[in-house]
Structures are given as structure tokens and as C-alpha cells.
Amino acid sequence: MIPITVVDVRDAEDLVLEVLRSGAIAQGKMVKRFEDAFAAISGTKHAVAVNNGTTALVASLQVLDLKPGDEVVTSPFTFVATLNAILEAGATVRFADISRDDFAIDPDRVAAAVTDRTKVLMPVHLYGQTADMGKLAPLAAEHGLHVVEDAAQAVGASFEGRRAGSYGLGCFSLYATKNITTAEGGVITCDDDTLADRLRVLRNQGMRARYQYEMAGHNYRMTDLHAAVGVPQLEKIDSLTAARQRNAKRLSEGLAGTPGLELPAVQPGREHVWHQYTVLVGPHAMLSRDELAAALTEKGIGNGIYYPKIVFDYECYRGHPLIPGASVEDFPVAASVAAQALSLPVHPALTDEQVDTVIATVREVLGA
DSSP states (O other): OBOSOOOOOGGGHHHHHHHHHHTOOSSSHHHHHHHHHHHHHHTOSEEEEESOHHHHHHHHHHTTTOOTTOEEEEOSSSOHHHHHHHHHTTOEEEEOOBOTTTSSBOHHHHHHHOOTTEEEEEOBOOTTOOOOHHHHHHHHHHTTOEEEEEOTTOTTOEETTEETTTTTEEEEEOOTTSSSOOSSOEEEEESOHHHHHHHHHHTBTTEEETTEEOSOOOBOOOOHHHHHHHHHHHHTHHHHHHHHHHHHHHHHHHHTTOTTEEOOOOOTTEEOOOSOEEEEEOTTSSSOHHHHHHHHHHTTBOOBOSOSSOTTOSGGGTTOTTSTTOOGGGOHHHHHHHHHEEEEOOOTTOOHHHHHHHHHHHHHHTTO
């Protein structure tokens, strides 16, 4: 079996043992070391480590002091954490359709979705490529919106040389399958000293010093053990990203011309870090997306469907008061992509032979 992802954190053994032997395993010096390295990679003044990527989104919205009725505009094609975080923060969700080119929120659709109650624009950088921040950032500025980037899958990605997470509050996931992992964890990046300070107090039960409470807070802390897993990966992020980019290039070259298959493309001015290599299985393909996924699984090729539905198209969200008027029919591009998207292995552990096997198998089952 060629898996859709491989988790390899063996380089962290020495640092993990160092933390264990120190007797201090909660948030401490190792978390600070991780934060400093992450901020350097993101090109921001601050990186605030938290316990997961959803927490990063929730905390970012909480420090913006949103009021009931305030709106967040985001993508309908994303992992459910994006939606859940907005709901947890008590904001009203408004969606704007996506672009098929980059799977991210379409700036033209955002402009139409903004109202006088909109306070936050939350673009989702999907699969390792940023949204069109060249249009979205000025649009947010024009309407006086905060930018909270759901950059869960985009550590190291950039738009015209500017890194994901540097446009406002950047929210990253460090879940086990992400390009950089701490098993569970998250990071918030920003250049705003006041917001960074509030985030650090918020994540520690609202305490600036022990039993000195400044706000109603939470336990959002990362442990030194988790940080120790991530530090060595940050030190080699360039080589890890280069391996993903090399594998993606070989996949695109090998799969070019496969009937019915639409390949992902790096958009002009963007650096793609290939968290996922996601193809679209069109209506003229020999197999449907689900049939192709089943055929590949049977032949030992790992794959994943990210994501099978528009994010709010589940019974638990129907009629939710904070998701007013959302209808699948209003987002035809997102609905089409959700029915066609299939991700193939692109992770750094792949050998050239395995990449060749993925290519040959996909072409075989699609009659190429």
C-alpha cells in the first residue's frame, strides 16, 4: 500500500527526551523555541502556539471582540473546523463561492457577500496554496475588515513572496498529517503586538501572571513535549517542502493528458507547498470520482476525498441561526469541486518508484 500520508518524527527523539528528562513538560522554553522558529518561517513578529488548529481560529476571532450579529465571510469548501470555529466564537457565517483554479474563495464573490455587518474575512488556503491575497487583502482593507487566514494546510506557502499567515491573524494546524506536525497543535501568527499579547493571556486562562486574571480565558496551551516534536521539522522545512514540490511536478508531468482528469496548477506568483495533490475527476472520465477512489484503494494506492460535501451541507447545520440562508445551490463551483476532488499521495516519504506507480495506476484505471 502506498499511503496518502506518512508521519515521520524520528528526528525529534533527542529533544523529546530532553524535555522528559528536564521534569518540566508543560508550556515552557521548548514552546518558546518553536514559536520563534515558526515566526521566522512565516515572516511575522509573533507566533503564538496553541493546542490545535481549531483553537487557533477560535482564539483569533475571540480577541477581535466580535459582537452578536457580526459576520465572518469564508469559504464553503473547507474542513469543518473553519465553520465550527466561527460558530464557537458566536459570529454569523456568510459564505462566498470558490475559484476552481485554486480551490479558494473567489474575491469577486467575496465583494458581493460583504454587508455592513461583516467584520472578518477568513480565506482558506487549501491544499498548500494561498488564496488570491493580492485581491483579497485590498478588498478587506477597503471594507475595514480584519483578515483571519485559515492557513491550516499552508505553512511555508506564499503569495508574491509574502508568506501565508502574514496578512492579519494567521491560523495554522499542526495535526499529525500536516506538513509540519506536533501530533496535535496550532499556531497563530501576526505582527500586531497588542493582539499577540491578548492571545498569550487568553490561552493561559486569562492570566498574565499566576492568579492575576485580565480576561475570561481558556486553557489553549501547547506543551513542551508537543513543541519538541515540531522543532526539528521546522529546521528542515525547506527540504520537506522541496520533496513535496518535486513529487507534485512528477505527478503533473506523468498524469498530463489523462482523459477526464483535471490537474492542480500553481497559480502565478504563488509558492505551493503541496499539503495535498488534488485532482478533479470530470464528467467525461471513464470512472466517477468515487469509483476511481475505490479502484485505487483496491490496487494499493492511498487517496483521500477532501471534502465530499460543502461544509454546511449536513443535518446538524440545517437551520442553524448563525448560518442564515445558506443553500448549496448558491455555491455551484464549490458543489462541483466537492463532487470531483480526489487527493493522491504527494508526501516527502514517497520514492520515485512509488510516484511512478501512482501515475501508472491512475492512468491504467482511467484508460489512458
